[in-house]
Amino acid sequence: MRDLGLGEEKLKLMLRRMHEIRSFEEKAEELYIRGMVHGTMHLSVGQEASAVGAVSALEPNDYILSTHRGHGHCIAKGADIKLMMAEFLGKETGYCRGRGGSMHIADVEAGNLGATGVVGDGIPISVGVGLSIKLQRQDRVVLCFFGDGAANTGSFHEALNMASIWKLPVIFVCENNQYAMSTPVKKAFPIENIADRAAAYGMPGVVVDGNDVLAVYRATKEAVERARRGDGPTLIECKTYRWKGHSKSDQQRYRTREEVEAWKKKDPISRFRSRLIKEGIITEEGAERIEREAKETIEEAVRFAQNSPEPSLEGIEEEVYA
C-alpha cells in the first residue's frame, strides 16, 4: 500500500467511499421495495472496488464518464450524496432536477460528465473529451467506465481505435461483471480477457482483480501517468461481479445461487477493510465507525430527498435548448 503512495487519510477515504456506495445501493433497493421509487435502477453492489480504485487514481479536475450502473462512479468522484438521492427520487433538488433519474446522474462541474442509459455510448464521447483536453493543452485525463456488454458494441471498437491513433489521454475501464443482463461473457466473447482486445488498437491491455481496490488503483494510476505523458490510452479490465440482478425486473434465472455466494466471499469491502486493519492503518472500531458514518450519510440523504420539492412542469419546454 505504501509503495502505491497512498497515505492513511486517502486509504480511509477509499474505504469510506466503498461503504457509502454499498449503503447507497442497499438503501436504493429498500426504497424500491417500499414502493418509493418511480423508475428503474441498476445496482453496483459487489463492484465497489472498481469504482473507487479507478477514480482514486484521478485528480479532482479529471473527468469521468459513467454508465447505467453508475451510482458508485458518482460517489467515488465525490458527489454530494444528498443531491444524488434527491435525483434518484426525482426531486427538484437532485443533480438533474429530477429530469434524469438514476440512469443519468451527472455532476458536470465536478468532472462527472454523466451516466448514459445506452450501453457503450459513453465510449465515443470520451474520445471527444480526450481530444478537447489535448486541443486545449490541459493537464487532465478522462476515465471512461463501461461494462463487458459495451465491449461488444461498435462504439467500443471505433472509439478505442480513434483514441489510440490520436494518443488521447483516455483511460478505458471495463467493469467486467460477468453478465450483460442475462448473457454471460463466456457466450458473448470468444476470448478469455476483454483486455486482450487492446492489442488490436495498439494500446496496453491490463487485466486486474476488480474486487481488489488496490490492484484497480495501481493499474489505473499507471494508465493515468501514461495518459498524462502523452503516450495515449489504456484499456483496463476489472474482473468483478454484480451481486444484485441487472435491474429491478431481473429474476436471475441465468445464474445459480452458488455462483453468487462464491463471489460474495470475494467481497471487495471486507477484503480491503481487513487488509487495512491487518496493516495497522485502521482499527476494528475505526472501520466500524466509517461504516456507521457512511450509513448515516445515506440516511441523511434520504431525509433530504424526501423533504425536497417535486419539480414543476412549468417552463419545461424552455429547458430543451440553451
Added chain:
Amino acid sequence: MREITYAEAIREALRQEMRRDERVFLIGEDIGIYGGAFGVTYGLLEEFGEERVRDTPISEQTIAGAAIGAALTGMRPVAEIMFMDFVALAMEQLVNQAAKLRFMFGGKAKVPMVLRTPAGSGTGAAAQHSQSLEAWFVHVPGLKVVMPSTPYDAKGLLISAIRDDNPVIFVEHKLLYKTKGPVPEEEYTIPLGVADVKRGGSDVTIVATSIMVRRALAAAEKLAQEGIEAEVIDPRTLKPLDTETIISSVMKTGRALIVHEAPKTCGFGAEVSACITEGEAFFYLEAPVKRLAGMDVPIPYNPKLERGVVPQEEDIIRAVRELVGGKGG
C-alpha cells in the same frame, strides 16, 4: 457585391470562425488534404493544420460522439458526415446523446456542436448517397436543423450555427455547391429561426426548402408571365421554424404550396401544412394546402428516373396552376 459559390461561402464561414475562435475545429472523413468529398473544406488544412482539421477513420458514430464530448468540455466542433445517408450510422449519438444531454442533466450541460452534411439527389449516386433526411432530426427535441438555399444564407447561418450553444444539424445540398450568389466578405450572422421571403407575391405562397427554393423561384418567374404572382418563402431553419412568416403570407395569398425533395409521407411539408391549417390561416384558405414532395421511393440511378422522383421546376409550375385554377380565376 462579389459573388462566390455556396461551397465557397461555407468554407469562408468555417475559415472566419476558426480564425476568430480557437475552440472551433473540424472533424470528419477525408476533410483534410482531400478537402471533403465535395471539396468544401479544401485548403483549410494548410491554414489550420491537422490538429484543427482532423481526418478520422470511417467511424461515423465516433465522429459524432467525439464532437459531443469535445463540445461538452469547452470546444466548438464542426463535424462533417460525408453523405447525409451516413447519418444513420451516427444517429445514436445525435439522438440519444447530443439532443438530450442538456435536458437530461437538468440544464447543467451544453453541447455546442454543428454537424454538416450534404443531402439530396441529382448526382447519379443512387439510393444510398442521395437522401434528404432532415425530417428525422426535426422530430427530435434538442436538435436544431438548418437547410440553406443560397451562398449568402449558407455563410450567415453556418456562423450562427457554430456560435449557437446547441447541437445543430446543417444540411447542405450537393447540387447547390457550385451555385453562385452575392456574399459579403466580412463575417455576418443570420439568426436561426427566421424565414426569408425570397420573392414577394400576392396570389400563392410557396414554402420551399434547400434546392427547391431555386426551383420555386425559377417557376415563379415563369408564372409571373402568366399573371400569377407567387410569394416564395424559404424557412432556412426547419427547427426552430418561423411559422409567423409562413402563416402571415398564407393569410395574404390564401393559397399554399409546400415543396421539398424528401419523400412526402411524414416529410417536413406535413408539419408546415399542419401549422397553416390548425390555426387562423385556415379561414383564409381559398384552396386546400398542397404538398409537392419526393415520391415515396428510394432515389433511383437512371437519370430520367432520378429526376422524375423529385419535384422539378415544371412540377412546381403545374402545381401552382392547379392551386390558382381551383380559384376559378
